[in-house]
Amino acid sequence: MRKKISLLGATGSIGVQTVDILKSNPDLFELVSFSAGMNIEQVQEIARTFQPKVVSVIQKEDAEKLQTLFPNIKFVHGADGLREVAAHTGADILVNAVIGSVGLEPTLEAIRHGITIAIANKETLVAAGEIVMAEARKYEVPILPVDSEHSALFQALNGENPKEITKLILTASGGSFRHLTRNDLADVTVEEALAHPNWSMGNKLTIDSATMMNKGLEVIEAHHLFDIPYDQIDVLLHRESIIHSMIEFQDTSVMAQLGSTDMRVPIQYALTYPNRIPMQNGKRLRLEEIAQLHFEKMDFERFKALALAYEAGRTGGTMPTAMNAANEIAVGLFMAGKIPFLKIDDIVERVMNEHETIVKPSLEAILEVDQRTRSTVYDMIQ
Numbered sequence: 307m308r309k310k311i312s313l314l315g316a317t318g319s320i321g322v323q324t325v326d327i328l329k330s331n332p333d334l335f336e337l338v339s340f341s342a343g344m345n346i347e348q349v350q351e352i353a354r355t356f357q358p359k360v361v362s363v364i365q366k367e368d369a370e371k372l373q374t375l376f377p378n379i380k381f382v383h384g385a386d387g388l389r390e391v392a393a394h395t396g397a398d399i400l401v402n403a404v405i406g407s408v409g410l411e412p413t414l415e416a417i418r419h420g421i422t423i424a425i426a427n428k429e430t431l432v433a434a435g436e437i438v439m440a441e442a443r444k445y446e447v448p449i450l451p452v453d454s455e456h457s458a459l460f461q462a463l464n465g466e467n468p469k470e471i472t473k474l475i476l477t478a479s480g481g482s483f484r485h486l487t488r489n490d491l492a493d494v495t496v497e498e499a500l501a502h503p504n505w506s507m508g509n510k511l512t513i514d515s516a517t518m519m520n521k522g523l524e525v526i527e528a529h530h531l532f533d534i535p536y537d538q539i540d541v542l543l544h545r546e547s548i549i550h551s552m553i554e555f556q557d558t559s560v561m562a563q564l565g566s567t568d569m570r571v572p573i574q575y576a577l578t579y580p581n582r583i584p585m586q587n588g589k590r591l592r593l594e595e596i597a598q599l600h601f602e603k604m605d606f607e608r609f610k611a612l613a614l615a616y617e618a619g620r621t622g623g624t625m626p627t628a629m630n631a632a633n634e635i636a637v638g639l640f641m642a643g644k645i646p647f648l649k650i651d652d653i654v655e656r657v658m659n660e661h662e663t664i665v666k667p668s669l670e671a672i673l674e675v676d677q678r679t680r681s682t683v684y685d686m687i688q
Contacts, residue, residue, distance in 0.1 A: 308336045309577065312394050312421070314412055315403035316340040317348045319508040320426045320452065323570045324401050325352060327577065330586040335577065339394040341387065341404070346372070353379055360394055362387030385411070392416040399577060401452070402427040405510050406634050407627075407676050410434055414669070417447045424576035426452035428523045429634070433627045434672050435530030449531065450576040455524050456531055457572035458550035458563035463532075466553070466561070473554040474534055476524055477544040478604070479503060481515035484545065488608050494647045496640065503545075513637045514611075517650055522615020526626055529619055536620050541612060543602040548591070566591050610651045614658060623663040624675045631679035632657035639687060653683055 341362040392412035409427035514520035618629040
């Protein structure tokens with residue numbers, strides 16, 4: 307039987323690659339519901355190809371127009387629409403590929419309906435990791451990582467005893483500005499920040515990679531996914547992005563997962579787990595062509611955002627929520643030309659310094675902190 311897939315963020319970078327995998331394997335997968343943003347032409351193309359049961363868009367007007375074009379498909383919109391797509395009856399897997407904490411509530415809704423989560427939306431676990439993982443345990447729902455680093459850790463753990471782990475090692479490319487000192491970053495442009503040397507990602511992820519906040523979010527995500535203390539999670543600068551992450555065990559053995567820089571690989575593995583299938587048009591890794599791999603110790607003064615993320619994670623409670631919300635707005639302001647690049651870190655640090663942490667927050671408290679922090683950042687800039 308084909309696996310029934312729901313997809314949040316179908317027109318984003320991860321969403322597009324997920325759709326490509328579904329197209330390439332029609333005998334294995336059926337897209338039953340999806341959400342998208344403002345790219346209505348792309349929504350129409352996906353709807354025509356897959357004929358899903360439910361589609362959610364942001365604007366009510368777009369949903370109404372699309373309903374007239376596709377009378378056999380139910381079109382919904384907004385936050386309620388996201389939840390309906392995520393918890394679609396009969397879905398086997400939800401691929402959460404949206405950007406930002408907007409993915410939190412739909413993920414919880416899907417978990418409560420017993421739907422397996424393939425998580426590419428790291429902000430969900432950053433903002434409310436304790437709650438999400440507790441709900442997943444309660445409803446016995448697997449959380450399958452889609453990020454290349456967490457997929458690498460997940461794969462390296464196959465057949466291993468998690469209690470024998472001594473260290474998780476996340477690798478980081480260093481992003482667009484890895485060759486620059488912190489003083490060199492004062493006047494970098496949005497276009498320069500978006501020129502990632504290794505990966506093809508969405509704009510927000512690429513900016514986060516340039517600040518190294520993306521790796522900080524991944525550290526917090528790894529803490530929740532693998533239940534490992536922060537002192538046992540390291541980040542190693544690895545410019546080639548060939549080793550996607552590693553696990554060190556108590557006997558000093560290190561397990562690593564290697565591969566080309568193709569996000570379709572971890573996406574497909576999450577969809578087919580525990581099996582593997584051929585990758586259509588996949589590039590084989592040829593180590594003899596690469597010849598050398600390079601590694602450097604992480605400089606936490608140079609990459610300030612990574613240090614802030616560790617601090618937020620160790621503090622816990624609502625601190626990661628506030629940090630994540632501040633970063634989302636600050637990145638948006640930078641991309642809009644409202645603030646310089648280094649101001650992103652400054653805003654996040656100021657928000658964290660002023661935030662009064664709620665140690666064991668409810669979901670309602672987390673959502674309130676998220677919204678209040680966003681307003682605070684806008685007020686701060688004004």
